[in-house]
Each structure stands twice: as C-alpha cells, then as structure tokens.
Amino acid sequence: MTTRRVLAGAASVVYTGINLSSRSIVQHSYCCSSGRRRFSTGKALHTDFYKDLEAQFKAFRQKAAAAMPSSDWNPVELTPGLPPERTDVLIVGGGVLGWSIAYWLKKKERIRNGIRVVVVEKDTTYSQASTVLSAGGIRQQFSLPENIYLSMESAEFMRNINEHLSVLNEDPVDLQFNHSGYLFLASENGAAIMEENYSTQRHVGAKVTLLSPTQLKEKFPWINTDGVALASYGLENEGWFDPWTLLNAFRRKAMSMGVYQCNGEVTGFRYSTHPVTADGDSIDVKRIKYVNVRMPNSMEYQPVECAIVVNAAGANSGKVAEMAGIGFGPKDTMAGIPVPVEPRKRYIYVLHCPDGPGLDTPFLIDYSGVYLRREGLGGNYIAGMSPEEEDEPDTGDLEVDHEFFKEKIWPLLAHRVPAFESLKVTSAWAGYYDYNTFDQNGILGIHPLVNNMYFATGFSGHGLQQSPAAGRAIAELILDGNFKTLNLNALSFQRIFSQQPVLERNIV
Amino acid sequence: MLKILLPTLMLFPTIWLTPKKWLWTTTTAQSLMIAFSSLFWLKWASETGWSTSNTYMATDPLSTPLLVLTCWLLPLMILASQNHTMPEPTNRQRTYLTLLASLQALLIMAFSATEIIMFYVMFEATLIPTLIIITRWGNQTERLNAGTYFLFYTLAGSLPLLIALLILQKDTGTLSMLLTQYTNTTMPNSWGSKMWWAGCLMAFLVKMPLYGVHLWLPKAHVEAPIAGSMVLAAVLLKLGGYGMMRMTAMLTPMTKELAYPFIALATWGIIMTGSICLRQTDLKSLIAYSSVSHMGLVAGGILIQTPWGFTGAIILMIAHGLVSSALFCLANTNYERIHSRTLLLARGLQMILPLMAAWWFIMNLANLALPPLPNLMGELMIITSLMNWSLWTILLTGLGTLITASYSLYMFLMTQRGPTPNHIMALEPSHTREHLLMTLHLIPVLLLMLKPELMWGWCF
Numbered sequence: 001m002t003t004r005r006v007l008a009g010a011a012s013v014v015y016t017g018i019n020l021s022s023r024s025i026v027q028h029s030y031c032c033s034s035g036r037r038r039f040s041t042g043k044a045l046h047t048d049f050y051k052d053l054e055a056q057f058k059a060f061r062q063k064a065a066a067a068m069p070s071s072d073w074n075p076v077e078l079t080p081g082l083p084p085e086r087t088d089v090l091i092v093g094g095g096v097l098g099w100s101i102a103y104w105l106k107k108k109e110r111i112r113n114g115i116r117v118v119v120v121e122k123d124t125t126y127s128q129a130s131t132v133l134s135a136g137g138i139r140q141q142f143s144l145p146e147n148i149y150l151s152m153e154s155a156e157f158m159r160n161i162n163e164h165l166s167v168l169n170e171d172p173v174d175l176q177f178n179h180s181g182y183l184f185l186a187s188e189n190g191a192a193i194m195e196e197n198y199s200t201q202r203h204v205g206a207k208v209t210l211l212s213p214t215q216l217k218e219k220f221p222w223i224n225t226d227g228v229a230l231a232s233y234g235l236e237n238e239g240w241f242d243p244w245t246l247l248n249a250f251r252r253k254a255m256s257m258g259v260y261q262c263n264g265e266v267t268g269f270r271y272s273t274h275p276v277t278a279d280g281d282s283i284d285v286k287r288i289k290y291v292n293v294r295m296p297n298s299m300e301y302q303p304v305e306c307a308i309v310v311n312a313a314g315a316n317s318g319k320v321a322e323m324a325g326i327g328f329g330p331k332d333t334m335a336g337i338p339v340p341v342e343p344r345k346r347y348i349y350v351l352h353c354p355d356g357p358g359l360d361t362p363f364l365i366d367y368s369g370v371y372l373r374r375e376g377l378g379g380n381y382i383a384g385m386s387p388e389e390e391d392e393p394d395t396g397d398l399e400v401d402h403e404f405f406k407e408k409i410w411p412l413l414a415h416r417v418p419a420f421e422s423l424k425v426t427s428a429w430a431g432y433y434d435y436n437t438f439d440q441n442g443i444l445g446i447h448p449l450v451n452n453m454y455f456a457t458g459f460s461g462h463g464l465q466q467s468p469a470a471g472r473a474i475a476e477l478i479l480d481g482n483f484k485t486l487n488l489n490a491l492s493f494q495r496i497f498s499q500q501p502v503l504e505r506n507i508v
Numbered sequence: 509m510l511k512i513l514l515p516t517l518m519l520f521p522t523i524w525l526t527p528k529k530w531l532w533t534t535t536t537a538q539s540l541m542i543a544f545s546s547l548f549w550l551k552w553a554s555e556t557g558w559s560t561s562n563t564y565m566a567t568d569p570l571s572t573p574l575l576v577l578t579c580w581l582l583p584l585m586i587l588a589s590q591n592h593t594m595p596e597p598t599n600r601q602r603t604y605l606t607l608l609a610s611l612q613a614l615l616i617m618a619f620s621a622t623e624i625i626m627f628y629v630m631f632e633a634t635l636i637p638t639l640i641i642i643t644r645w646g647n648q649t650e651r652l653n654a655g656t657y658f659l660f661y662t663l664a665g666s667l668p669l670l671i672a673l674l675i676l677q678k679d680t681g682t683l684s685m686l687l688t689q690y691t692n693t694t695m696p697n698s699w700g701s702k703m704w705w706a707g708c709l710m711a712f713l714v715k716m717p718l719y720g721v722h723l724w725l726p727k728a729h730v731e732a733p734i735a736g737s738m739v740l741a742a743v744l745l746k747l748g749g750y751g752m753m754r755m756t757a758m759l760t761p762m763t764k765e766l767a768y769p770f771i772a773l774a775t776w777g778i779i780m781t782g783s784i785c786l787r788q789t790d791l792k793s794l795i796a797y798s799s800v801s802h803m804g805l806v807a808g809g810i811l812i813q814t815p816w817g818f819t820g821a822i823i824l825m826i827a828h829g830l831v832s833s834a835l836f837c838l839a840n841t842n843y844e845r846i847h848s849r850t851l852l853l854a855r856g857l858q859m860i861l862p863l864m865a866a867w868w869f870i871m872n873l874a875n876l877a878l879p880p881l882p883n884l885m886g887e888l889m890i891i892t893s894l895m896n897w898s899l900w901t902i903l904l905t906g907l908g909t910l911i912t913a914s915y916s917l918y919m920f921l922m923t924q925r926g927p928t929p930n931h932i933m934a935l936e937p938s939h940t941r942e943h944l945l946m947t948l949h950l951i952p953v954l955l956l957m958l959k960p961e962l963m964w965g966w967c968f
Contacts, residue, residue, distance in 0.1 A: 086648055088848045114789040114852050276934055285934040289847060305647075307848030308931050452931040479852055481927035 079300060083262035083293050086305035087118040089478065090291050092266045092320055093313035094121025095131040096243065096464055097456050099250035100471025101310055103165070106257035108479050113258060115479070118304065120293050122265035128398060130314045131247050131464055133431025135348055135382055137240045137363050137373065138465035139182040140206035141232055143197045143505040144441065147462065148204045149486050153469035155237035158246070165249040167256045173249040177241040180374070181234040183220070183362040184506070185416075190367055191229040193505055198232055207236040222357040223364075224418055233362065240363060240373055243464050250467075264293040267301060269309070269324045271450070284335065286325060286450045308478060310454045315343030315395075315432035317457035324450050334497055335449060341458040344435040345393045348384045349405050353423040356381060370412045380426070385409050386461075386507070398430040433461045439501035442466065444473055445492035454478065455493070460507060509560050509567070512549075512579065513616055515542050519609040528598045532590055535605055539582040539612075546579035556966045558622070558686065565620040566686075570965045573826050574750055578615045578743050580952060581833065582608065585735040587945050588837050591844055592733060593645075604645065607637040608735055615743055619750060624673055624683040627754070628666070631711070631747055635662055638728075638736065638744065646731040654727035661724040665714030668707035675704055676758075688758045695762065705762050708755045709770075715748030716803045718770060719777020729796035730849075734840040737792065741799050741836060742829035749803070749825050752810045753818060760813070767811040774811070775894070775904040777804040782911035786918060791842065791849045794919055795835045798875060801912060802828045805905070809890035812897050815967035820889025822965045827882040827953060831874040834949035838868055841942050842923065845935045856928030864938050865924045867946045874953060876916040877909070882956050882963070 089105060091098045102117050109115045126132045138158070140151045157164060162172045186194040194210070201208045211233055213225040219233075255261060270290040275282040290303040313320045321327065321339035329335025361374040361381070372383045385408060387393065393401060405425060414421045436443065436458030443458040456474050459466060469486065476484045483489065495502050519538060526534045549572045553559040558566035567575060585608055593601050611634060618630035635658075643655040677683050680691045695701035714721045725745075729737050756763055781800040788794040802824060809821035839849065841864060846854045858865035877883040887909065894901040956963060 084649065086847070088850045088853055109789075109852065111787055111789050115850050274934070274936065287934065305847050307846050307850070307853050446930045451934040454931070477930065479929075481856070481929045 079295060079298075081263055081295060082300075082302045083118055083120065083264060083304050084116075084260060085302070087260070088116040088306065089118070089308045089310060090304055090306040091117065091119045091310045091312055092291075093311070093316075094119050094124070094251070094261065095126075095129050095312065095314050096247045096250060096467045097131075097314070097459075097470060098310070098312035099247060099254055100467045101312060101456060101474045102259040102471075103250050103254040103257070104471045104475035105478065106254060106259055108475050117254075117259045118262055118306075119254075119259060120262045120264055120266055120291075122263070122296070124263050126244075126247075128432070130432050130434060132244050133348075133398075133429060134243050134464045135240065135371075135373065135384065136243045136464065137182065137238075139234055139238045139363070140201060140204075141182055141184055141197065141208060141234055141238070141506055142462075143193075143200060144490070144502060145200060145204050146486070146488050146490050147441065147466070147504060148201055148206055150442075150466040150469045150473075150488070151462075152204070152206060152237060153472075153486065154466055157468040158241060159237070161246075161249065165253040167252055170252065173245065175241040175245050175249075177239060178374075179236070179239040180360065181236075181238045181362040182232075183234075183364045184232045185216075185228045185364070185366050186230045186232070187227055187367045188229045194230050194232055197506065206234070208232055208234050220357070220360070220362075222417055222419055224416055226415070228367075238363070246464070246467070250471075262293060264295050264302075266291055266313075266320060266323070267294045268292040270303060271324065283449065284329075288324060288450060288452055308452050308454065310456060310474060310478075311339075312456045314434040314457060314463070315341075317341040317434060317455065321447075321453075321455075324453055326447065326450060337497060339443070339447075339455065339458075340438040340496065341434050341436055341443070343395045343432040344460075345395045345398070345430050346384060346386060346433055346461070347393075347400055347404055347428060347430050348382055349400075349409070349428040350375060350426050351381045351383055351420070351423045352379060352426045353381060353420055354379045355419050356423070357417060357419065364416070366412060366416050368412045370409055370416070372413065372417070381423075383409055383413055385412070393430075395432065398432075400428040400430050402428065434458055434463060435460045438496055439503050440507050441502055441504050442470060442491050443493060443496070444470060444488050445477065447493055448497065462507075509562055509565050509620060512542060512546050513565075513613065515545075516609065516613045516616060519612070520606060523602050523605045523609060531598070531601065531605070532586065535609075536583050536586045539579075539586060539609075543576075543579045543583055546576050549575060550962050561622070564623060564626060565617065566622050567620055568966065570753060570822065571619045571750065573822060573963045573965075574743070574746055575616060575619045577746070577826055577829050578612065578619065580948075581739060581742050581829075582612045584833065584837075584945060584948055585738050587941055587948075588738060588840060589733065589735040590941065591939075592840075604641070604735075607641050608739070611637045611641075611739060615747070618747060622685050624676075624685060624688070624754070627685075627751065628669060628673060631715075631751065632663075632666060634744060634747065635659060638732075638740065641736040642728055642732045645733040645736070647733070648731060650727070651731035654724075654731035657724040658728040661714050661717075661721060662711070665721070666711035669711040672704050672707035676708075685754055685757075691758065701762065702766060705759055705766050708759060709752060712748040712751040712755065713770065713807065715751070716745060716807050717748070717800060718807055719773050719780060719800065719804055722777065722781070722800045725800055726793050726796040729799070729836075730790060730792045734836060737836040737840075738833040741796075742833040745799065745803055746825045746829060749806050749810060749821060752807070753821070756810065756813060763811065763813055767813075771808050771811050771894075771897075771901075774804040774807040775901055775908070777801070778808075778908035779904060779911060782908055782915060785915035786911070789851055791839045791851055791854070791919070791923065792836065793849075794851070794915065795832065795839060798835075798912070798915065799828070799832050801908065802832070805887060805890050805908070808894055808901075808905075809886075812890075812893050814893045814896065816889045816896075817893035819964045819967045820886045820891075820893065822886075823882050823960065823963045824886030824890065826956065826963050827874070827886055830949050830953050831871060831883060834867075834871045834946060835875065837942070837945050837949065838864070838871060841938070846932055851922045853929065854923060854932065856924070856926045857932070858924040859928045860932065860935055861938055863943065867943075867950075868920055868924055870950065871946075872916045872920040876913040880957055881953060882960055885960060 102119050105117050140148050142148050165173050198210050211231040213228050216231045217225050269288045271286045271288045273284045273286050276285045288309050290305050292301045292303050294301040311317050311320050318339050318341045327338025363373040365371045370385045375382045434457050440460040443455045447453050473488050549567050558568045560567050614630050614634045621627040639655050717725050778801050781797045785794050785797045806821045806824050809817040842854050874881050877887045891905045
C-alpha cells in the first residue's frame, strides 16, 4: 500500500517538475483534465508557474539542504516496524509458547527459508505477559498422562538447552534450572488420589517417590507434618528456572533462523465463510485470509495475508478468538461455543526469612493450595496461592492485594513451616493465568470451524513448563499434519465441543 | 495482418467503454475471436517465404507459431486474472486489461516485424507494460526488486544490440529481414567484429534467459500476478529465442566458433537450474527455474544452427510456452485458496481437489517431456543436434532430462500426494473457469501432437 503511494508520488513529481505543494498538483491536473485553456486574456490561471518560480526554487533548496547526509529526512515515508504484507504462518502472541512454536517451525522446515513465520507481540516490554511473571516451576506430578509427557519432554529439552538453542558467537543459555523437585502434601482425603497419581506418573516414567509423614520429617525437618497423610516428591527433572531466559533463548534462536518479529497488536481478522454440508446440515466454516495488525500508539494497521494463524496469545486468547468470530453462533450449536480461555489474576509474594528452610527447599505445595519455593541464595522465598472460585480478583489491572497474603496465605504457611511465623514481605507482583474455564488444561490443535487457526493456549498456570514440547507439537501439526512424537489428541478441541472435560487434578 | 492487429487495438475502446457488468465477458470474447482468426496465418503460401505482408510486417513459418501462441494466450490470461482482480475498483480492472492488451499488440508487432529496428523497438516496448504489471499488481514488497532486475538486465543486454544494429545499417544499408538473410556480412576477423557478434545476441540471450544472466527470471516470475507470469513464461521468453533465430541468419560464419561458450553455458545451465528446482521451497519459483532449464535447451538448439536444432527450438518454445503457463495457472489456483506458495504448506491436495490433481499430473508429465507430446519432440531434436556437434553434450543433456523428470515428480508429489494438512480441509471447490483454463492450455498441445508440421519452421 505504501509503495503504491510512493509510486504515485514519484509519478506526480515527474509530471510537474519541481512543483512540490500538493495543492498546486491538484489544481494542475484539474486544469489538464478540463483541457480548455481560454485564449482570452481574461482571468489569470490559479497557478502561475513563473510567479511561483522563486518560491519553488526556495522550497527546493530547503528540501535539498534537509536531504544532506546528517539529516534523517526520507522522501519515502515508510512507517517503521510494519509487518510484512504476507507471510505463511502468523503467530499471535510473543510469549514463550509463541516463540517456542516459531523456533520449532523453523527447526522442522527441512530446507532453508522453507516457511515464513511472523510473530506479532503487542508489548515488547512484556510488562503484563504471563511468561515473565510466572513462578517458573516445572514438574511431572500431574494426573493426566499427556501433561506428564509434555513436562518430561520439556525438562529434557531444558536440560540440554544449549544443544537446541545456542547461537553461534553468542553467549550460551543458562536457565538457572534448580533441580530441587516438587513436594506435594496430601491430607487424609487426598491421599488416595495422590497414590493413583503416583502410579500414573511412575507408569509414564516420571521419577517420583511417595513419602510417609515420618520420612517427610526426616528429610525435611523444618516441615510441620501435622495433617499430612502422604507426600509426593519429585526426584528428577523437577524444580524451577528463569522464564525470562527461556523466552529470550527461544526468541534469539528463532530470530537467528529467520523468524520475523513485529511489534503490533492484532485487532481483527478478515476471513471468508462458506457453508460446508455434512449429511444434510450446513456448517459455516471460516478461513482467515488477512490478519489486521495495528501499530503501537497509532491507528495505522497492516493487513497481513497469511495461510495459517496460531493463537498463542495467553490470557488474551479468548479475545483473539472472538475476533475470528468464534462463539457467536446460535446457543446450542458448535458455532456457539466460545474458546473458554480467560485471564485470571494470581499473586506472588517475595518473602525474606533468614531462619527459613534453607537450600534444600523443594517447591512445596500444601493440600490447602499454598505454594512456596526458594528464590536465590539469600534466604528469600516465593509464595502464593490460587484463590477460591468466589474470591477471584478483578483482572482489570495487575495491582497486588497484600491483604490476601496476610489473611489467607500467611496462616497456612506458618502452620506448615513454623520458621515462617516471622518473615518480611519484601516485594510482590501479580500476573495472569491463561485460565481454561472448561477443564484447566491446555488446548492444542486446530479449531474445527476456523480452518486455519491453531490454538496453543489455556494452560492455566502450567504453560511455561510445557512450552518446548507444546511448541514442537504444534509445529508437527502444521508441518507434518499430525502429532509425531507425543500423541496429544486428548488436548484438542474435540473435548470442548463434546463437553467432556479432561480434568487435571493437580492444578496449583 | 491488419485483420488481427486492428481488432487487437480495438480492444482498448472495448475495455474502456464496456459497462462493468460485461467487461470481462466482452474482452474474453473479443480476444478469443482474435485468437481463432489468427489461426488462418497457419496457411502459408510457401514453406520458406514470407506471406501476408505489408510494408513493415509479414509472417513466415518461423514467426507464425509464436504469433498464434501470443494471440491464444490473451484470452487465457484474462480468464486467469478474473478472480484476483474482482475486489478492485473497475477503473483499475480496466487498466489491468489495457496493459494486457497493449502487451498483446506490441508482441504481435514484434513477431511480425520485418525491419529489425521495428523488432527492436517492440522488444523494448514490451518491457513497459510488463514492468507495470509486476510492480503494481504483484504480491509482495520484493516486487520492486524484481521489477528492477527485470528492467535493467534486459536493458543492459539490449543497448549493445542497438549499437550493433546501427553498425549493420551502416554496412549493409538496410535492416529489413527480407534482405539481410541474403547479404553476406563478411566481417574482418577482429575483436571489434567479435564484439559486434556478441552485441547482436546478448539481448536475446538475457531474455531467453541464458544460465549466467538468468537471475531476473525467478524474481520476476514469482512476484508477478498470474497474467504477468503467464505472459512472461509463455511469450516474452520466446521473444529472445525468436530474435536469436532471426539474427543468427546473418551472423554466419562467426557463429561457428563464437557460440562455443554460450552453448556450454546453456547446457550447463540445464543441470544447474534443474538441481536448484529440487531444493526450492516456493512453488512458483520452482516453475520459474524449470523455465530457465528448458530455455537453456532452446538456446543450445538455436546456437547450433542446424535445421534440426532450429526446428527443435521452435517446437520446444511453443510446447513449453503452453505447459509452463498452465503450471503457473495451477500454482495460482493453489495460491488463491491457501494464500501461500510454500510447498510445505500446500500438500496432499489430491484428497481434496481430485480433478485439479488430474491437471497437475498431466501438466507435470508434459513438463518432463513425456512422449508423444511435442515437448519430447523438441527436446529430442535439440539433443540429437547437440550430439552431432559434440558427443559429450549427451552427458549434460541426458543428466538434464533425468533431473527434469525428478523435479517434475517432486513437484507433483509435494503438492498432490502426502498427508493433507488439517488447515486446508475446507477449501473452495474448483471453479469451472479454472478447468476451462486448463483445457484451453492442453488442447493446443494435444492438437499439435497430431500435426507438428505447423511448428517446424522453415527447416523441414
């Protein structure tokens, strides 16, 4: 579009010589098209070339002076940062999942420049992105085998991260992966479930062990085992890492492989609809043709023509799906089911307690929902809790509610770890979960009604840890047509349409 | 001659004065009528002389097949462009059609020119509408780059041609093709005359394109809209071949030695560009490089200067024009549905669009010169005449045929076979217009199979 303006602009400059003001260009062409110039000496022309000549020369000299090497005047007014006019795959959202998908797409392309990928991120400072505000834990202690597989493969990826994500001549990636393991505590009610989960996890291959209260007390003397019937401790591939490093590693590697990053916001889609009949009934299937990407702080937008759109927008995935018209059909039909992802605000508090548990603190998760992990080597810890359904905080902003800590978290924390009766909250932040209101598990796959939109969202708090394997899964779907390494069909859209939730029992 | 040229020029009032509702129908109908009436050119008075002549234009068995190809292609281009220009305002559609029609008129005048300067002027003039089509209606930002490459490669090759023609005019006093084939230009054996020889042929070698100067072609073909790709592949490349055939008639005996490096480049180019095809990720780019490969064979055939070489060259030009243009149309049907030309994304289409898969199959077979199609006839004649010149060329051309077969198969298997990705399950079914387009491409090829004498030029 801009090029057309440029060419037209160039053409009009050629027409009228050094006449630079647009008003005289318009009037000049007006005279030309009316064609008739009177031979009489009556009214003078609107634009007299010779009278304006001096002014024109002066304007030309000024413009030439401005074009001298030290000025940044450019005759072609291009908006910097516009995305390309067409691409093959457009990934909405530049979080860890978006960049993971971009990296895996480029890794699997088989020939250099085999596929064109653009990642659109609306906030490159990542001030509200879920990735960087995450606690950064990784665990295999899930109840759903698919979740366990995803985390296991991701942990393997991250342990060998420099094999995958190192870039020539750049610093190696150091994720600061603390392999301290997760420690889940169960009360009497939950002990049976924990045992079932344990057997699933062992069956799948996760290295987890069960601890009785006495064993727990031996291993971690600072825990108060009151009310604890059983504990499950991860021995390998569990712990926490730095999410910002992982995000930047993916991003740096993907950009070195040729992925284009655009700083803009997706504001709409242009799609074509056509009815597809399946035994008599007709369903409207949409196909996205263009994605409207709006530039930051501007009204200007660029329609990007693309073949595939990947929705990895995290907490905003529901809104992006609405832009594609998902969920606006009649109530009891497939077309009426929206994508059930919405943002949920969660708080994390940084505590300082010099007499705290010390270096061997695992990522402790109590049966009440309180979690705690060590942060660094200076006696700092991170704690948080998912509130009850009724007490969900307002997601309008990321302000922290310190009362929540005082009223809800601290008593439980102090009960479980007596050393925490005296501590200081040094800082706190809030972030969004991309919460899947249906069954709190990720949605991986193509939407049946929008033929070229893939979803990789809704992980509800365990997206960061599953991002390498989930990114690979989406890349396999796009390039190979089907899952190749992990069979994640249980996490597809099918379950949402048939209203059969795939519940994860260990949601933190 | 004027019976065809005037209706072509009258396309301009048709385009600008028809109401919007009938625009495409009338232009398609008029160009189709022109195409059918151009067929009468195929009835020659004699097999070697010029006929239907007026002072400046005449047709002979060399130019007639190319003229008929040009006239035949215009309705096909208009059919192919209908879909992607639909969302544009009417005046822009009219402008697009004007560019196509002007290209047609200039090409008719170029192929039927008897005065070499007129041929030169028309040769250059065809650059302008093509440049406008590529840069204005192309799809991506690289189209500016593509237009620049296209323009400047061709211009840089053809300015020496102008000088060479002026020298020729000074020496022989005439530049009419009717006369220059009889004047023996005995140039002294000096560097100057060698450069004159090169100047005469460089423009056409760049246009063909020859392997070393072929860089403009993949860019121009990929960035052009469908009608631009069609006319580029089918006709504009043949301008180069036709020019070479006319010029070499008066360049003997120098050609016997001076053509050596160019024949080597052309045959080496067959293998190199064929191998590049095997590594392409973009479908249109693959078809563009296959055009370079086939044109390398044509260039070799022309520079050999034997009757079989010339005949093979003309046959391959006509057959390749139709088949390559058909492949671009198929790639466009893909692109209009999926909006991507990447081979990795548009796969397994046989499951969804089986009739289109049949067309893909036939066109790919034609591309790899399957007998009894005329592509094979052309290739065989050129290969045998090259072998007559030097036995070692069989290594290059034989390997080239093998590579051509493998990338044609690769193109077919990548686009049609294999797992169908989930994101192209719901595509628009094939339009009748698309099937009609493919039929109109295929029918001349099949008919020419039955009467190839129409294409043999004056050499048989």
